[in-house]
Amino acid sequence: MSMLLEIRDLKKGFGGVTATDGVNLSLTQGELHAIIGPNGAGKTTLISQLSGALRPDAGVILFKGGDITRRPAHKRARLGITRSFQITSLVMEMSVLDNVALAVQACDGHSFRFVKPARKISHLRERAQEVLAQVGLADRAALPAVELSHGEHRQLEIAVALATGAELMLLDEPMAGLGGEDSARMIDFLKGLKGERTILLIEHDMDAVFALADRISVLVYGRIIATGSPDEIRGNAEVRHAYLGEE
Amino acid sequence: MKSLDRTGWITVGVMLLLGVLPPFFYWIGNEFYLLLATRLVILAIAAVSLNLILGYGGMASFGHAAFVGIGAYAMGIPVYHEFYGGFSAAASTNGLFQLALSVGLSALFALITGAISLRTRGVYFIMITMAFAQMVFYLFQSLDEYGGDDGLVIEMRSELPWINLDHPLQMYLLSFVSLVVAMGVVHMIVNSRFGMVLRGAKGNDERLVTLGFNTYLYRLTAYVIAGAICGFAGWLTANFSTFVSPSMMGWGRSGELMFMVILGGAATALGPVLGAAAFILIEEILSSFTVYWHLPFGLMLIGVVLFARGGLLGMLQGRGRGK
Structure with a gap:
């Protein structure tokens, strides 16, 4: 069993609030690991520490065995970690295709290249088109990102993460705000990614979580109170009490 | 030159006019307009360089x-x-030695001040770039050997192979060709891979960092390129007016350059040129009526910002919003 990501005793506080309180977690290659927990449990804070947007106060993050705890975000991305955002984060004034092409460009060597027009570099554009087709946005490629619907923004957010080719995808509520049909489509899509990429998924949509996850961790007040298979979590009394709201 | 869109045709048209009209006026014996156009074109080069960082890079220097x-x-x-x-x-x-000195020192100044300034954002960036510029302003003001506040009269224009800068038409043509080259270089840069990163980081820095780009280095590189181009415009200015003084680099002048970029249309190839043209024409026309010509100019700028987001170029394109 090869560990892709290992988190040891991670801690992060904001003033008096402890958002991450000694989190231990490990992801094996190819697994889809979901993190659930009530609002304010520190899920996004955890992802931000993994992506490098936030510095942990204490603890260690190992990626492929190497310590990345103090690495800046852009270097982690180069190593193969990417994230999507709970609140859609795209370059809104650029086209849908440009957004994805930038992600492809990010894993195609450095970009201190000043002469050739980027929009005419066929392998970047073709790969971006492929990814767009994969998420079902091929016919939207030429539109400015700002003109897409909310559901399409969520799809594009995933497309951008996918296009980086990162081994580890940190997905922060990809289903946020999606209606039934869009939501089902996203679940199907993520199912198709299983095994291909290692995914850490934060999600409130329990149908999605139980349909997708290999393992689930429950985060409450910055602590992981349980980790296990979907069935184990469903049957865990402590989880039911703390999170699912049953006695 | 294949498949130009409407903006492309406007750009080509305006640049052709700018290339042909002033020499024509000179030819029919009206040198004044050639000199006016020379000033315009040199200012436009400075504005084009600012547009690279302000318009495309979102750095409000x-x-x-x-x-x-x-x-x-x-x-x-x-x-x-x-x-x-x-x-x-x-x-x-x-001339070539001076040119290398102008471009090299400007680039070096951009590298040093940019490395510090670009650690800040928003209002802080505006303040710190202004502070660095004022430092240079006061430095030259205090250098009595070079005329201090009164400025320095330049006894002789740059000596160049084949080109005689004392000849007004040659001075103009060199400036005009330089502008076209500067526009071409900026156009090439902003459409390259580098440019896509620069523009992406303007729109959403966090996203670009998450993709793996060290956006700070990309911004700094753009800042140095812009500084170098603008230093070149300074070399032309000194040759054109055979005079240099600290007032050329006061913060008011920096503000005027910003006006030009925003008025003409930021993040467009032609915008800064239109802005510089509008600035020169309005200054020339209004200042013959009143010394308070800045007031109507300011009102016009407010009008453009409020009602024509794409600047003058946006208005020419027949739409209120620029890209």
Whole structure:
């Protein structure tokens, strides 16, 4: 069993609030690991520490065995970690295709290249088109990102993460705000990614979580109170009490 | 040149007019308009360079005129020493030497101040770029040897192979060709991979960092390129007016450059040129009526910002919003 990501005793506080309180977690290659927990449990804070947007106060993050705890975000991305955002984060004034092409460009060597027009570099554009087709946005490629619907923004957010080719995808509520049909489509899509990429998924949509996850961790007040298979979590009394709201 | 869109045709049209009309006026004996156009074209080069960082990179530098000043003094000081002795290592009337000095020192100043300024964002960036520019302003104001506040009269224009800068038409053509080249270079850069990163980081820095781009380095590189181009504009300015003074790099001048970019249409190829043209024409027309010509100019700028987001170019394109 090869560990892709290992988190040891991670801690992060904001003033008096402890958002991450000694989190231990490990992801094996190819697994889809979901993190659930009530609002304010520190899920996004955890992802931000993994992506490098936030510095942990204490603890260690190992990626492929190497310590990345103090690495800046852009270097982690180069190593193969990417994230999507709970609140859609795209370059809104650029086209849908440009957004994805930038992600492809990010894993195609450095970009201190000043002469050739980027929009005419066929392998970047073709790969971006492929990814767009994969998420079902091929016919939207030429539109400015700002003109897409909310559901399409969520799809594009995933497309951008996918296009980086990162081994580890940190997905922060990809289903946020999606209606039934869009939501089902996203679940199907993520199912198709299983095994291909290692995914850490934060999600409130329990149908999605139980349909997708290999393992689930429950985060409450910055602590992981349980980790296990979907069935184990469903049957865990402590989880039911703390999170699912049953006695 | 294949498949130009409407903006492309407007750009080509305006540049053709700019290339042909002033020499025509000179030819029919009206030199004044050629000189006016020379000033316009040189200002436009400075505005084009600012557009690279302000329009495409989202860096609102309020100290861009410092590069004009550095470039101009780097042309004037070697001439001064050639004529009046002292510091013989820098004494020269060789245009290529002066040009290298202007561009090199401006780029170096951009590298040092950019490395510090670009650690900040928003209002802090505006303030710190302005502070660095004011430092240079006061430095030259205090250098009595080079005229201090009164400025430095440049005894002789740069000596270049084949080109005689004392000839107004040659001075104009060199400036005009330089503008076209500067526009071409900026156009090439902003459409390259580098440019896509620069523009992406303007729109959403966090996203670009998450993709793996060290956006700070990309911004700094753009800042240095813009500084170098603007230093070149300074070298031209010194040659055109044979005079350089600290007032060329006051913060008011930096503000005017910003006006031009925003008024003309930021993040477009032609915008800064239109902005510079509007600035020169309005200044010329209004200042013949009143010394308070800045007031209507300011009102016009407010009008453009409020009602025509794409600037003058946006209005020419027949739509209120720029890309």
